[in-house]
Amino acid sequence: MFIVDTDVHNYWSSAEVLLPYLEPYWRDFMVRGEKPGPAGSFPHGHRPWLHPEGFSRHDIKPQTEDDNYLIMKEKHLDLYDIDVAILTADEPLEASTLANYHYANALVSAYNDYMIDWWLPKDRRFKGSIIISPTDPHGAAAEIRRLGGHKDIVQVLASHGSQRPYGDPFYHPIFEACAEVGLPFAIHFGGQGGVNHNAVASGPTAYYWETHALLSQPAMTHVVSMISNGVFEKYPDLYFVVIECGVSWVPSLMWRLDANFKALRKETPWLRMLPSEYCRRNIRFSTQPLEQPQNVKHLWETLEHMDGQNTLLFASDYPHWDFDAPTNLHIPPAWRDKVMGLNALEVYKRIEAPAATARVA
Numbered sequence: 001m002f003i004v005d006t007d008v009h010n011y012w013s014s015a016e017v018l019l020p021y022l023e024p025y026w027r028d029f030m031v032r033g034e035k036p037g038p039a040g041s042f043p044h045g046h047r048p049w050l051h052p053e054g055f056s057r058h059d060i061k062p063q064t065e066d067d068n069y070l071i072m073k074e075k076h077l078d079l080y081d082i083d084v085a086i087l088t089a090d091e092p093l094e095a096s097t098l099a100n101y102h103y104a105n106a107l108v109s110a111y112n113d114y115m116i117d118w119w120l121p122k123d124r125r126f127k128g129s130i131i132i133s134p135t136d137p138h139g140a141a142a143e144i145r146r147l148g149g150h151k152d153i154v155q156v157l158a159s160h161g162s163q164r165p166y167g168d169p170f171y172h173p174i175f176e177a178c179a180e181v182g183l184p185f186a187i188h189f190g191g192q193g194g195v196n197h198n199a200v201a202s203g204p205t206a207y208y209w210e211t212h213a214l215l216s217q218p219a220m221t222h223v224v225s226m227i228s229n230g231v232f233e234k235y236p237d238l239y240f241v242v243i244e245c246g247v248s249w250v251p252s253l254m255w256r257l258d259a260n261f262k263a264l265r266k267e268t269p270w271l272r273m274l275p276s277e278y279c280r281r282n283i284r285f286s287t288q289p290l291e292q293p294q295n296v297k298h299l300w301e302t303l304e305h306m307d308g309q310n311t312l313l314f315a316s317d318y319p320h321w322d323f324d325a326p327t328n329l330h331i332p333p334a335w336r337d338k339v340m341g342l343n344a345l346e347v348y349k350r351i352e353a354p355a356a357t358a359r360v361a
Helices: 015-021 024-032 067-077 091-097 101-122 137-147 169-181 208-213 216-228 250-267 275-282 296-304 333-347 353-360
Strands: 004-008 084-087 126-131 153-159 185-188 240-243 283-286
Touching: 004 067, 004 240, 004 333, 015 024, 015 101, 024 101, 084 101, 091 101, 091 126, 091 153, 101 126, 101 137, 126 137, 137 153, 137 169, 153 169, 169 185, 216 240, 216 250, 216 275, 250 275, 275 283
Parallel strands: 004 084, 084 126, 126 153, 153 185, 185 240, 240 283
Antiparallel strands: none
């Protein structure tokens, strides 16, 4: 089976791997400036809660910088015969929580250059994501245009924590750049809704697990905002990928949106289709973390209402604590070829299709 893992976190031992890629001014800022943790930490806005176990699986314990790749190769890529692994970074997503967008832009650019230099050449299975800082859409667009032509870059990626819903015209320069270079725009759980200190809509949370269970809240807001503000009328070929935000909430949200749109469509005359139709055409959702009811058929029935066979993309979230193995994904067996890999080929145009289809055949 052809497998595209759309969420593989490429760790580092220290954020200081970015130093050679920073201009002297920002290098000094990172070396001498305040850190949210010990030496080598990545600068980001502070969280009110702390993960009680750490974010990584306990069997993933790199001792050197090279171990980050070698352990991934042994325990994930080779073990599960992954064909394509889309790298989604880790700490660099937190750049979106920094108030100083100049510093955030410098950090994500340094990460992107480091990823292209250090990670992509290590394994033919790797494809990269351009990390952007959405607090400065014009700076983000410049970064997309700077690197968007690279043959092994397959998407633009930001945290789902933002200061405004992503459909806001404030962010449209990002989508214009994505459309120009032919890349999807993806958001990933992290740098929570608004900013880290205000993680959910109704107010701060106290615990990590409590916050994690609510990870769909910002994603729901972004999906509604992207549709209602007409992003997919303005950029009809743009794919919007929602990573690590759960999926079972999608059908009920679309039911509600369709009903409200039918009654109140005069507010948004630029929309020519039902919200659920834009969702099926332009939005894709990663599987991890897939909800786990006691009776899995309850989940499958829900997923059928979002056309899950065609809108879901496999993700493992390696090496995080809630990792999903490709051999243990609770989806209908008849969907596996499409969800595990073939659906990704429609979104990520630079992944070679001929080899994929040959393997499936």
